[in-house]
Amino acid sequence: MKQAKIHFLGTGDAWHTGGRFHQALLLRLDAGVVLVDAGSTVCLALDRDGIGTAELDRIFITHLHGDHIAGWPFLLLRMVYRDGRIRPLKISGPPGTRETFESLARLCYSDSSLWEKIAFEIIYEELPVEERSGIDCGGLLVDTFPLAHHPTSLGLVFDSGGTRIGISGDTGWCPALERLVAASDTLIIECTTVERAGAKHLSLEELRSHSGLFEGRKTFLVHLGAGVAGALSGEPIEGMEAADDGQVVVA
Numbered sequence: 001m002k003q004a005k006i007h008f009l010g011t012g013d014a015w016h017t018g019g020r021f022h023q024a025l026l027l028r029l030d031a032g033v034v035l036v037d038a039g040s041t042v043c044l045a046l047d048r049d050g051i052g053t054a055e056l057d058r059i060f061i062t063h064l065h066g067d068h069i070a071g072w073p074f075l076l077l078r079m080v081y082r083d084g085r086i087r088p089l090k091i092s093g094p095p096g097t098r099e100t101f102e103s104l105a106r107l108c109y110s111d112s113s114l115w116e117k118i119a120f121e122i123i124y125e126e127l128p129v130e131e132r133s134g135i136d137c138g139g140l141l142v143d144t145f146p147l148a149h150h151p152t153s154l155g156l157v158f159d160s161g162g163t164r165i166g167i168s169g170d171t172g173w174c175p176a177l178e179r180l181v182a183a184s185d186t187l188i189i190e191c192t193t194v195e196r197a198g199a200k201h202l203s204l205e206e207l208r209s210h211s212g213l214f215e216g217r218k219t220f221l222v223h224l225g226a227g228v229a230g231a232l233s234g235e236p237i238e239g240m241e242a243a244d245d246g247q248v249v250v251a
Helices: 042-048 072-082 097-108 175-182 204-209 228-234
Strands: 005-010 024-029 032-036 058-060 089-093 122-126 132-137 140-146 154-160 163-167 186-190 218-222 240-242 248-250
Touching: 005 042, 005 218, 024 154, 024 163, 042 072, 072 097, 089 097, 097 122, 140 175, 154 175, 204 228, 218 228, 228 240
Parallel strands: 032 058, 058 089, 089 122, 163 186, 186 218, 218 240
Antiparallel strands: 005 024, 005 248, 024 032, 132 140, 140 154, 154 163
16 A cells, blocks of 8 residues: 655645745545646646646646636646646536636637647546535545635545545635544645634634644645744644645655
8 A cells, every 4th residue: 555645736825925836736645646726836836846747647626716726727738738648637626617627728728729639538527515425536535525715615535545634725714624624634724824814714823722623633734824834833733834835745
């Protein structure tokens, strides 16, 4: 059994605070290589880290905000013109993913010959906006947790050989997030601000107040806003660290 690995392609917030790339994660799991979210800088990140798109078995999308999906047209372009992809690509996300992805790509390249040159099938799979466990996505078991964001962000838990990796996407604190944490061994949790600043994103203050829930788990913070990494470094929370662009960890 291979150890699951997490590659942090991008760990930044929507406006690239601190020069961080937009949200994108690469998971190397027993059931294949999965990209979770595809922010605008995803192709830059793949090149920086020497990763080809031919490796990707599937893409999962937590929600349909631009800093999580705007890299799709360029990822598609790269697959067609540079990497010569021919095997099918599966894309799983909340309702509206297919329409949004197709509209976004055509908006960027409406007059292009791209559409005639796609040599692989793109298969879209709609994930339920409800709590559900053990969804079989081509041999990969996934749990879904609708969280506190607008539009709804799906928290995802991936099971890889008994190791469970939980990803929050964007969310405020809510009971469903607590259940996602409880269901995970390793966590990738958003943290946009140092102090609580609203109901749709998490703060370091909130994570600190709920730190007992994270005991015994490895937790990596992403979607990092101003001052978050420094504040955590200055006053650490056991088992929790701010992830960096390009970092690779064993789950």
